[in-house]
Amino acid sequence: MCPAPVEQDCQRGFIVPIGGGEDQLRDREILSRYLEMCGGSNAHIVVIPTASELDDTGARYQDLFRELGAGEVGILHCDNRKECNSQDFVDLLDRADGIFMTGGNQLRLSTTLGGTRVAQQIRRRNAAGMHVAGTSAGAAFVPEHMIAGGHEGSTPSPDMVTLAPGLGLTNRLIIDQHFRERERLGRLLTALAFNPFAIGIGLDEDTAAFIGPDDVMEVAGSGGITVIDPSELEFSSMDSARRDQPVSLIGIRMHILVAGGTYDLATRKARP
Amino acid sequence: MCPAPVEQDCQRGFIVPIGGGEDQLRDREILSRYLEMCGGSNAHIVVIPTASELDDTGARYQDLFRELGAGEVGILHCDNRKECNSQDFVDLLDRADGIFMTGGNQLRLSTTLGGTRVAQQIRRRNAAGMHVAGTSAGAAFVPEHMIAGGHEGSTPSPDMVTLAPGLGLTNRLIIDQHFRERERLGRLLTALAFNPFAIGIGLDEDTAAFIGPDDVMEVAGSGGITVIDPSELEFSSMDSARRDQPVSLIGIRMHILVAGGTYDLATRKARP
Numbered sequence: 430m431c432p433a434p435v436e437q438d439c440q441r442g443f444i445v446p447i448g449g450g451e452d453q454l455r456d457r458e459i460l461s462r463y464l465e466m467c468g469g470s471n472a473h474i475v476v477i478p479t480a481s482e483l484d485d486t487g488a489r490y491q492d493l494f495r496e497l498g499a500g501e502v503g504i505l506h507c508d509n510r511k512e513c514n515s516q517d518f519v520d521l522l523d524r525a526d527g528i529f530m531t532g533g534n535q536l537r538l539s540t541t542l543g544g545t546r547v548a549q550q551i552r553r554r555n556a557a558g559m560h561v562a563g564t565s566a567g568a569a570f571v572p573e574h575m576i577a578g579g580h581e582g583s584t585p586s587p588d589m590v591t592l593a594p595g596l597g598l599t600n601r602l603i604i605d606q607h608f609r610e611r612e613r614l615g616r617l618l619t620a621l622a623f624n625p626f627a628i629g630i631g632l633d634e635d636t637a638a639f640i641g642p643d644d645v646m647e648v649a650g651s652g653g654i655t656v657i658d659p660s661e662l663e664f665s666s667m668d669s670a671r672r673d674q675p676v677s678l679i680g681i682r683m684h685i686l687v688a689g690g691t692y693d694l695a696t697r698k699a700r701p
Numbered sequence: 702m703c704p705a706p707v708e709q710d711c712q713r714g715f716i717v718p719i720g721g722g723e724d725q726l727r728d729r730e731i732l733s734r735y736l737e738m739c740g741g742s743n744a745h746i747v748v749i750p751t752a753s754e755l756d757d758t759g760a761r762y763q764d765l766f767r768e769l770g771a772g773e774v775g776i777l778h779c780d781n782r783k784e785c786n787s788q789d790f791v792d793l794l795d796r797a798d799g800i801f802m803t804g805g806n807q808l809r810l811s812t813t814l815g816g817t818r819v820a821q822q823i824r825r826r827n828a829a830g831m832h833v834a835g836t837s838a839g840a841a842f843v844p845e846h847m848i849a850g851g852h853e854g855s856t857p858s859p860d861m862v863t864l865a866p867g868l869g870l871t872n873r874l875i876i877d878q879h880f881r882e883r884e885r886l887g888r889l890l891t892a893l894a895f896n897p898f899a900i901g902i903g904l905d906e907d908t909a910a911f912i913g914p915d916d917v918m919e920v921a922g923s924g925g926i927t928v929i930d931p932s933e934l935e936f937s938s939m940d941s942a943r944r945d946q947p948v949s950l951i952g953i954r955m956h957i958l959v960a961g962g963t964y965d966l967a968t969r970k971a972r973p
Contacts, residue, residue, distance in 0.1 A: 430898055431703035431845070431872055510897075510934060536895065536940040544898030544932055573703070573845065574866050577895060592864045593895030594846050600703055623808065623849060623865030625782075626702055626816030660816055662782060668808040 430548070430597035431573065433556035440642040442527070442560040444598050448606040448632030448652065449532055449565030453493055459637045459650050463562050464497050466639075467527035473501040475525040479508070479541050480533030480566035490531060505547070513545035522550045527560035530567030536577055538570040539593055548596060555598050565606050568632060573600040579616035588672040590616040592623070601644065601694045602628055608655060609633045621659045622667040622678055628694060629657035644694040648686045656692050656699060658682040702820070702869035703845065705828035712914040714799070714832040716870050720878040720904030720924065721804055721837030725765055731909045731922050735834050736769050738911075739799035745773040747797040751780070751813050752805030752838035762803060777819070785817035794822045799832035802839030808849055810842040811865055820868060827870050837878050840904060845872040851888035860944040862888040864895070873916065873966045874900055880927060881905045893931045894939040894950055900966060901929035916966040920958045928964050928971060930954040 435441050443466060451459045464472055474494050478487035487504040494502045505521060505528075507513050522528070528551065530538065542548045555561050561571065569575050575595030582589070605617045608631035617629045630638055633652025640646040648654050663680035670676045684699040686692060692699045707713050715738060723731045736744055746766050750759035759776040766774045777793060777800075779785050794800070800823065802810065814820045827833050833843070841847050847867030854861070877889045880903035889901045902910060905924025912918040920926050935952035942948045956971040958964060964971045 434706075534940055539896040540894065540937045540939050543896035548898070575896075587863070591859070592866075594864075594898060595896070622812065624811040624815035624847075624867070626820070626866060665812045667812045668806055 430552065430594070431600060432598055433552040435556045439557055442555045442558045442642070444555070444571060444640040445560065445562035445637055446568030446571050446604050446632060447562060447564040447637040448568065448608060448634050450607070450634030451564055451637070451650065452635050457493070457497060459635070460493060461497055462639070462649055463527065463560070464494060464499055467560050468500065470498050471500045472526045473503070473524055474499050475503045475505050475521060475528045477505045477507060477528055477530045480535060480537050481531050482533060486531050486533070490529060507541055507547060510541060510545055513542055513547040518547050519550045522547065522554055525554070525559055527562065530563035530570060532565030532567060535566040535569040535575055536593070538566060539575060539577070539595060542596070543594065552597060561598060568604050568606050570595050571598050572602045572604055573597045574603050574620070574627065576603065576605050576616065576620055581612040582615040583612060585615045585618040585622055585676045585678065586672070586674055587619065587667065587670055587676065590619045592620055599640070600627070602630055605629070605631045607634055609652065614655070617657060618678065618681070619676065621657055622665050622676055625659035625662045628697070631655035631657070640694070646692050646694060648688055648690045650688060654686045656684040656686060658697050660697065702824065702866070703872060704870055705824040707828045711829055714827045714830045714914070716827070716843060716912040717832065717834035717909055718840030718843050718876050718904060719834060719836040719909040720840065720880060720906050722879070722906030723836055723909070723922065724907050729765070729769060731907070732765060733769055734911070734921055735799065735832070736766060736771055739832050740772065742770050743772045744798045745775070745796055746771050747775045747777050747793060747800045749777045749779060749800055749802045752807060752809050753803050754805060758803050758805070762801060779813055779819060782813060782817055785814055785819040790819050791822045794819065794826055797826070797831055799834065802835035802842060804837030804839060807838040807841040807847055808865070810838060811847060811867060814868070815866065824869060833870060840876050840878050842867050843870050844874045844876055845869045846875050846892070846899065848875065848877055848888065848892055853884040854887040855884060857887045857890040857894055857948045857950065858946055859891065859939065859942055859948065862891045864892055871912070872899070874902055877901070877903045879906055881924065886927065889929060890950065890953070891948065893929055894937055894948055897931035897934045900969070903927035903929070912966070918964050918966060920960055920962045922960060926958045928956040928958060930969050932969065
């Protein structure tokens with residue numbers, strides 16, 4: 430799906446994909462910064478633990494945000510598609526300042542939320558100013574085109590990645606997580622090579638992209654973000670390569686950004 | 702990418718995916734109807750043969766549309782990404798009443814046109830009333846989420862289909878072609894099961910969906926169109942199935958429509 434239209438005199442909320450494994454014990458820099466942005470002690474945070482198969486994932490993040498001083502923390506137990514079409518769930522999202530989607534399996538998010546009123550309401554509320562963060566699977570689910578799975582390695586090949594429709598908060602990005610830790614350069618390059626319209630961002634663990642309403646993203650956390658810009662691609666063998674063969678790509682632009690670095694998704698300019 | 706916004710007092714042009722193998726010798730019903738819609742003897746048709754590896758594909762369709770009485774038929778030779786960013790190509794699209802994308806390999810279209818000015822201009826001109834038709838690979842490329850490849854068979858399994866970003870004229874549909882001829886029910890179901898927000902349409906050969914600005918589609922041609930509506934899905938094992946295992950889906954709605962049948966993509970109602 431596409432992002433909901435932003436009404437006149439409104440600003441889209443921040444979109445905050447996190448690479449997984451964010452610090453939950455020491456400074457908790459990423460989670461603190463996200464909570465602050467949502468209003469701190471006045472913030473109403475809604476945790477969506479649908480990606481996780483563990484029963485206590487929602488409660489764990491609820492405790493974390495409470496410890497950090499959030500005003501109110503609810504859990505949206507989106508376990509099946511019927512619930513995701515209920516008025517109660519839509520109403521809870523109406524009252525939220527920010528939502529947080531946990532890690533797990535992004536296909537649990539897309540198969541459960543996809544096409545329901547909850548998914549539609551998240552897009553609408555984000556367009557009206559509600560912030561949306563997600564870690565690991567929760568980050569992968571954010572854009573229009575979601576990486577559902579794939580193989581490790583740094584050289585792209587056609588069968589290396591599985592793409593599926595995501596939540597659709599942005600159509601400028603394809604997001605991958607645990608990026609350095611799980612050697613995911615190849616699968617992100619493959620996803621971009623299918624259609625070089627998007628920008629790829631590979632998020633290391635404990636690293637977040639804070640993407641503002643102006644589509645400028647700022648890096649926070651202890652790792653790096655790898656930005657892949659295929660807009661000047663001169664040559665690609667993606668259309669002729671066999672499924673397990675390496676793909677040749679000429680003219681990729683790449684940036685590695687760390688905490689404080691920014692990237693403008695509209696102008697495609699990076700600053701350290 | 703998302704469809705370009707339709708300006709006030711404008712109507713989107715028709716979107717006409719064709720299942721491949723359209724009659725080019727006898728009545729040529731589908732091509733004639735498309736030409737008529739574009740203005741017949743006043744129509745300026747632009748053929749985009751990028752999907753094809755054969756040198757004469759563009760000229761063949763140029764001859765066909767001329768024989769059918771088109772006013773003017775040009776060929777847009779989009780062979781590389783640099784050309785697809787040229788002003789000449791954008792200008793040619795400005796003068797077209799309808800474009801026609803040939804068959805071949807849809808990855809040639811997405812890797813060459815994706816993210817270029819030509820792709821953007823097709824979206825903008827379609828939103829402003831220009832009609833867009835595509836056959837086989839040209840049909841697959843039309844929506845936001847494109848089936849790039851996959852395996853035959855009627856039972857869905859996670860590794861059965863490869864999705865990639867498409868042109869983005871519509872985000873309501875996922876399109877498959879040569880549907881009955883190549884047993885593609887399983888791969889279309891798989892594509893929808895990843896995220897049940899879209900409607901699937903499986904186009905038999907010599908069969909077209911004429912999708913109007915009101916998002917009502919009408920079937921034309923000698924075969925059928927299989928419509929898959931996953932919006933009432935009650936259960937899916939897509940998030941837990943192994944790559945080559947069958948996927949359980951409960952609550953799929955399916956319609957088979959033939960010539961004259963219609964389907965409203967907004968209300969999801971079929972009529973014979």
